Amino acid sequence: MIYDILSWAGYATLVYFIVMQAYMIGLGLRSAAVMRRVHHLDRFGRVSEMLSSQTSPPVSIVIPAYNEATGIVDSVRSMSIVGYPRFEIVITNDGSSDETMKALIEAFHLERVRIPYRPDIPTAPVRGIYRGHGAVDITVIDKENGGRADALNAGINAARYPYALCTDADVILDANCLVGAMRRVVEDRQRTIAVGGNIRPLNGSRVELGHLIKAGVPKKLVPRMQVLEYLRTFLASRPAWSRMEALPLVSGAFGVWKRSAVIAVGGFSSGHMGEDMDLTMRLHRHHIDNDIPYRIVYEPSAVIWTEVPETLRVLKRQRIRWHRGLMTAVRDFMPMTFNPRYGKVGMVTWAAMFLFEYLAPIIEFVGWITIPTALLLGALNTTSLVLLLALAFGIGLLNSLLALLLDESYGYFNSRADTIRLIVMALIENFGMRQITVVWRIRALIGGKGTRAWGNMERKGVANLGAGT
């Protein structure tokens, strides 16, 4: 009896893994069709005509900043030359204990002003508002510490324009990212309430004065693994989800939100570890429950670059935080899971998040225990096991190669060294790296000390990233 249970549990785990990878490949193939079109439009469609258009909707770029004194000025300068006809920058200093506020005041000649700040979304108390009148309108909200979500909410309150690009203080915006994202808004201004962007790791790239000079693949394994992960996520999954208009997540590092829609659902949830996913899902629920036509989409040509963790210690903290955010979201939106009332969101994308993101570490962990035990007790046929493992590896590799092929349309990683590094990573990531992330996610599920804090990212800062990082 125990043999049968062990045997079936072992096989079930492997079959689950294969089904998950097959789902990913299905998404990848669908994404490929979407990306092909995006590639042509990027090349010849002259999206940049929007730059000179007088009818493009204006955008507020909202940046939360907490203890970012070393990099905030370079970041804001790099953002201030993003290509778009009309935009303002709203920075929220979230009670920084360093000299973030002083650096901003000095660099942008800010003056304390009184503007009619209206707290449409409740936030921690605002201490003052500063404004600079240079080539780009810059407003700084100086408030007491309340966390990233709270800072974003304060920025949205102060934003003057109908759309808010919520991003981070340590990212580099591609020159055409805003045009790319806003193109999706203009396509359907009535229904579009959020547009997600394509986030790419900055590590390994050459950066000068807050601008990306040349993209590259990092030599270190930890950030290189994340390059592959991000490619799979942003090129091989999200275009397909977006095509279904059932995107379950607009990433916090780059999301254009319709201000009125965000205010209608109460803004970002303070204290939530996955506030971006939470807001995306609340927007889905609110619009479906109230029969309001809407769409949340993803734009692969809206590229931004962000620094990813370089060490396992920092990566561990990040992944635990992400998984705890997912756990909270799964709990909060459980009534939507497999619920036909919520259409493709409930039945496909959110259901897949539950099955292949939330449950994945549990099932994989169970497999680690049952498969070797079953093998030792002779309950599992060695040949079958090897075949299933080979199949799982082969499908996983296929998924990564598909993402690399899709990335070719951007042509960022052109050198032989970069190509070899990425291919080697695709071959080896299933041997060790993947298993480590499962352990971290199990740790997040168990909870307890060390899993509830945000922790420091320990970034080098946009300004300090150099070649060969």
Place this chain on the structure above:
Amino acid sequence: MNATTIGFIAVGVVLFVDFALLLGLVALKTVHRRRAERHRLRRARYVATLSRHLASSTHIEPIDGGAADDDAFLDAVIDLRNVVTGHDVETLTGIVDSLGLARIQEARLRSRFPLGRRLRAAVSMAEIGDESTARVLIEYLSDPEPEIRIQCARGLGRMQHTAAIDAILERFGLEEPWVRARFADTLVGFGAKATWPLVAYIRVNLSHDENESVIEAIRVLGTIGDREVGPTLSGVLRVASDPEVQLATIEALGAVGGPLAIPPLKHTFRSADWRLRAKSAASLGHIGDPSINLVLSSGLVDSNWWVRRNSAAALASLPGGSGLLLDTLESEDPFARDAATEALADCGALAAAREREDAGVATADDRRLLDHVGAEETVLA
């Protein structure tokens, strides 16, 4: 066939696909890199050759007949077309005509090539086309591919082919919002030539249930800014019942300006709908006639926050408006006070007050303003 055999076959197939993808990836990267390098080199050579042609009328270096089929040559022509002026444009056009470049692009546009190639042809025709290609561009305004329609309209706009205005407007109501927005940009480029066709379009389509294209047409009129459309827009404002149409018309009236635009805006400034009041305040500010200062000052005590904010901003831009805003600093409404302060900061009155205070010549009004800005009492969250 037993399960193990099926397993072997499945693994074999997957690994074979992996291997094929791997080879494909390496080959694709190599081909892309080499093709890009060769394209860059050829383009540079063509730019050099064409530049020599432009520099010397006697220089007759033959251009390879096959160049017309080469995308690198096309890019070189477009590069130069965007920088040369006067006689050089004619020389370049002559070269393009002699090689039959436009005909080749037309053939590509008419072909059943994949999207990328047809789109490239449309972009090229938009960039290098002349009156002789206008007919094709008008024909392809109804192409099934939206981006090709956009490029055709852009090309027609670039060559200022006025006969295309009606053709573009015929498609205006049928288009999806993205294409319509790009068509609107093209119409703006036509300037005053597009004014009366747009007016006719609005008059014909205003009563229809679907007003999106009318709203866009009204916005285009506002952006073109021809004052003669003031009475037409006033008429639209009188008969339109859709608030979105009214809002667009109010904005356009503000952009068009002139004395004829003021009475209808004063009327909508008293509307029951706060959105119309707020938009009217902004438009009155754009017109910039000081005779409306008193009307706008009534907006400072409006029940709606946006109306108060826009009225304050409008007053700041009008002669004599600053005095009314300074009076608002005594208001009991904290948002009105802050709206007035913001407007005074935006128009430079705050910076001027600070300078005068630093120079020791601050007036009583300066002190009132600076005291309010520096006050610690907070109306914030």
